[in-house]
Amino acid sequence: MENTVFTINNLNLYYDQFQALYGIDMKIKRNEVTALIGPSGCGKSTFLRCLNRMNDLIEGCNITGEVKFNEKDVYMNSYDVINLRTKVGMVFQKPNPFPMSIYDNIAYGPRCQGIKDKKVLDDIVKKSLTKAALYDEVQDRIKGSAMSLSGGQQQRLCIARAIAMEPEVILMDEPTSALDPIATLKIEELINDLKKNYTIIIVTHSMQQAARISDKTAFFLMGVLIENDSTNKIFTQPKNKKTEDYITGRFG
Amino acid sequence: MSNKRIRIDRFYQFMTYSAASIAVIILSMIIIFVISNGSGLLNFGLVVNDYHAKFYNGGIDNNITFSQTERPESLTSEIYYSEKWGIGLIEEENREGNTIISVEYIDIDSPLRNMRDKNNDNNSLSLSEGSIVSSIKFYDKNSALTIHGAEHMINELDTSDDFREIVYSSLGGGVRGSIITTLYIIGLTLLIALPIGIFTAIYINEFAKKNRVTSLIRSMIEVLTGVPSIIFGLMGLAVFVPLTVKYTQADSANLLSGSLTLAVILLPIIIRSTEESLKVVPDDFRTASLALGANHTQTTFKVVLPSALPGIMTATLLAIGRIIGESAALIFAIGTAIKDDISIFGKSTTLSVHIWSLMTDEPANIELASTIAIIILIIVLVLNLIVKLIAKRFTKNFG
Numbered sequence: 314m315e316n317t318v319f320t321i322n323n324l325n326l327y328y329d330q331f332q333a334l335y336g337i338d339m340k341i342k343r344n345e346v347t348a349l350i351g352p353s354g355c356g357k358s359t360f361l362r363c364l365n366r367m368n369d370l371i372e373g374c375n376i377t378g379e380v381k382f383n384e385k386d387v388y389m390n391s392y393d394v395i396n397l398r399t400k401v402g403m404v405f406q407k408p409n410p411f412p413m414s415i416y417d418n419i420a421y422g423p424r425c426q427g428i429k430d431k432k433v434l435d436d437i438v439k440k441s442l443t444k445a446a447l448y449d450e451v452q453d454r455i456k457g458s459a460m461s462l463s464g465g466q467q468q469r470l471c472i473a474r475a476i477a478m479e480p481e482v483i484l485m486d487e488p489t490s491a492l493d494p495i496a497t498l499k500i501e502e503l504i505n506d507l508k509k510n511y512t513i514i515i516v517t518h519s520m521q522q523a524a525r526i527s528d529k530t531a532f533f534l535m536g537v538l539i540e541n542d543s544t545n546k547i548f549t550q551p552k553n554k555k556t557e558d559y560i561t562g563r564f565g
Numbered sequence: 566m567s568n569k570r571i572r573i574d575r576f577y578q579f580m581t582y583s584a585a586s587i588a589v590i591i592l593s594m595i596i597i598f599v600i601s602n603g604s605g606l607l608n609f610g611l612v613v614n615d616y617h618a619k620f621y622n623g624g625i626d627n628n629i630t631f632s633q634t635e636r637p638e639s640l641t642s643e644i645y646y647s648e649k650w651g652i653g654l655i656e657e658e659n660r661e662g663n664t665i666i667s668v669e670y671i672d673i674d675s676p677l678r679n680m681r682d683k684n685n686d687n688n689s690l691s692l693s694e695g696s697i698v699s700s701i702k703f704y705d706k707n708s709a710l711t712i713h714g715a716e717h718m719i720n721e722l723d724t725s726d727d728f729r730e731i732v733y734s735s736l737g738g739g740v741r742g743s744i745i746t747t748l749y750i751i752g753l754t755l756l757i758a759l760p761i762g763i764f765t766a767i768y769i770n771e772f773a774k775k776n777r778v779t780s781l782i783r784s785m786i787e788v789l790t791g792v793p794s795i796i797f798g799l800m801g802l803a804v805f806v807p808l809t810v811k812y813t814q815a816d817s818a819n820l821l822s823g824s825l826t827l828a829v830i831l832l833p834i835i836i837r838s839t840e841e842s843l844k845v846v847p848d849d850f851r852t853a854s855l856a857l858g859a860n861h862t863q864t865t866f867k868v869v870l871p872s873a874l875p876g877i878m879t880a881t882l883l884a885i886g887r888i889i890g891e892s893a894a895l896i897f898a899i900g901t902a903i904k905d906d907i908s909i910f911g912k913s914t915t916l917s918v919h920i921w922s923l924m925t926d927e928p929a930n931i932e933l934a935s936t937i938a939i940i941i942l943i944i945v946l947v948l949n950l951i952v953k954l955i956a957k958r959f960t961k962n963f964g
C-alpha cells in the first residue's frame with residue numbers, strides 16, 4: 314500500500330465571503346499520528362472536516378484545491394462520500410454517543426452498511442470495544458444505555474464506534490478537552506496503541522499532548538499552515554519564529 | 566434596597582401561587598360538577614347498552630306450566646312478586662326521569678322465559694331481568710299498563726291463567742354505540758393524520774432546503790392552527806362527505822368523512838409539535854451518524870426520529886384529546902344521529918356530539934350528559950396511560 318494517505322494541494326476554504334483556509338499543502342503518512350496545533354479560530358477543525366467532507370453539511374462553505382485520499386481527489390464530483398466516511402472515521406470534541414445501548418451504538422455504522430448477521434455484529438462490537446480498551450469496563454452492561462457511561466468512557470465508546478467501521482484514518486477533534494487528566498491519559502494510551510493499525514490526525518490545544526503522542530505536528534495560524542514537520546523538530550528547533558512563539562507560550 | 570427586593574420577590578411569588586391555585590380550583594370545580602351530577606347514572610349497563618330501546622311482543626302457547634315458586638328471600642319489599650308466574654317487578658325511574666316497571670327477578674322455570682315472538686312465529690322470546698314491561702294485555706279484562714303501577718300489574722297477572730300479549734323492551738339510553746364510534750374515530754383519524762403529519766414534519770425539518778417554499782408551508786401551517794374547527798366541519802361536509810359517498814358504500818355523512826375532517830384539523834398540530842421535537846434533537850447526533858457513513862435517510866430514521874419520539878408521543882396525546890373533544894366540526898362531518906350498530910361507512914356520533922345532542926333536547930338531560938362526561942374523562946385517562954406506557958417502552962430502549 315502507498316505510504317501517503319492524504320495529499321492536500323493548495324486547499325482554500327471559504328465560509329461565504331470569509332476565507333478560513335489559505336493554500337494548504339500537506340502530506341499525511343500512513344500509521345502516523347499527526348497533531349494539528351494552533352490558536353483558537355485558526356482553522357484546525359475546518360481543515361480536519363475537509364478530510365472526510367463533513368464541511369459539506371455547512372451551508373455556504375466553498376472549497377478549492379485538492380484533497381487526495383489514497384491518490385483520489387475526494388472533492389471530485391463522482392467521489393462516493395459515504396464510502397469516504399467509512400474509511401475516514403471521526404471522533405468529536407464532545408463525546409456524542411447516540412441515546413441507545415452500548416451495543417447499538419457500535420453496531421450502528423456496520424448496520425447502516427447493511428450488515429445484519431447477529432454473529433458478525435456481536436463480533437464487531439466485541440472487537441471494537443476491546444480495541445478501544447473499554448470492553449472490560451462495560452462487558453456486563455453492553456445492552457445498557459450508552460448515556461449512563463462516564464464522559465471518558467463515552468469518548469472511548471465513540472472511538473470504538475469509529476473503529477467498528479474498520480477505517481484507515483481516524484480524525485479526532487480535541488477528543489480529550491472535555492475529560493479529566495486520568496481519562497485523558499487513557500485516551501492517549503489508546504491512541505498510542507491504535508497507531509499501529511490506523512492513521513490518526515488529532516487536533517489538540519495541549520502542547521504536552523501533541524509532544525507525547527504525535528509523530529508529526531502541523532502548526533496553523535490564521536488559516537495558514539505555518540510549519541509541518543516531525544514533532545521532535547517542531548518542539549526542539551522550529552524553523553519559523555511564529556511556531557517558536559506559540560509553543561513556548563508567548564502568544565495564543 | 567434589599568427591602569424593595571424582598572417586596573418584589575414576595576409579589577412575584579404571590580402571583581405565581583395564586584395563579585396556580587386558581588387553575589387548580591377551576592379544574593377541580595369542573596371535575597366535581599361533572600362527577601356530582603353524573604355519577605348517579607354511571608353503571609356498567611350504561612356503557613354496554615344500546616341507546617335505542619328494542620320492543621318485543623311476547624305471547625304464550627296454551628299449555629302453560631306455572632312456576633309456583635315461593636318468593637325468594639333476597640327480594641326487597643319494593644318488589645312485587647307473583648308466585649304463579651315466578652316474576653318480580655319493580656317501579657323505577659329511567660335515565661330520562663320517567664317511571665318505568667322493570668323485571669327485577671325472574672324464576673328459572675317461569676313460563677315467561679319461554680314465549681312466542683308475536684312478530685316472528687319462528688322466534689322464541691325470553692323475558693329477562695332488566696327488561697322493561699310496558700303493558701300486559703289480557704283476553705278477558707283490561708290491559709295492565711305502566712301508569713297503573715307494578716302492584717296492579719302483578720295482581721292482574723296473579724289472577725289470570727293466561728294473557729294475550731306482554732309488551733316489553735330492553736333498557737335503552739346506553740352509550741355503547743357512541744363509545745365505539747369515539748374509539749373508531751380516534752383510531753381512523755390517527756391512522757390518517759399521524760403518518761402524514763410526521764412525514765411532513767420530517768420533510769420540512771430534515772430534508773427540505775430552507776427557502777421561500779418551506780417558509781410558506783410553515784406559515785400556512787401556523788395559520789391553519791388558528792382556524793376555528795367549525796370551518797373545517799364545513800369543508801368536511803362540502804368535500805369529504807361527497808367524496809366518501811362517491812367512492813365508498815356510504816350514502817351520507819359517515820365515520821370516514823368525520824375522520825378525514827378531524828385529520829385535517831389535526832395535521833397542523835401534529836406537524837408543528839413533531840417539528841418542535843425534531844428541532845431539539847442535538848445536531849451532534851446527526852453529525853455523528855453522518856460521520857459514520859450513514860446517509861441522510863438512515864440518519865433521520867434511525868437516530869433523529871427515535872430521539873424525537875417522546876415529543877411525538879406528546880403530540881399524539883394532544884391529538885387524541887382534540888379528537889375526543891371536537892364536536893362542532895363533527896356535527897357537520899358525521900352528523901348527530903345516535904346509533905347502536907356502528908359501521909365506518911354509516912352515520913353515528915362520538916361521545917362529545919352525544920352530549921351536544923342530549924343538551925339540545927328539550928328538556929336538556931344534564932345528568933346523562935355529565936355521566937357521559939365522566940366516561941370521556943375515563944377514556945382520556947386510560948389512553949393517556951397507554952400512550953405513556955408505549956413512550957416509556959421506547960425511551961427505555963433509547964436513552
Ligand SMILES: Nc1ncnc2c1ncn2[C@@H]1O[C@H](COP(=O)(O)OP(=O)(O)OP(=O)(O)O)[C@@H](O)[C@H]1O
Binds near residue numbers: 331333
Ligand atoms: N460554520 C461556520 N460558518 C462560518 N464560519 C465558520 C464556521 N465554522 C468556523 N468558522 C470560522 O472559521 C474559522 C476557523 O474555525 P475553526 O472552527 O476551524 O477553528 P479552530 O482552529 O478549530 O478553533 P478552536 O481551537 O477554537 O476549535 C473561525 O474564524 C471561525 O469563526
Ligand SMILES: [Mg+2]
Binds near residue numbers: 357358359486
Ligand atoms: Mg475546533
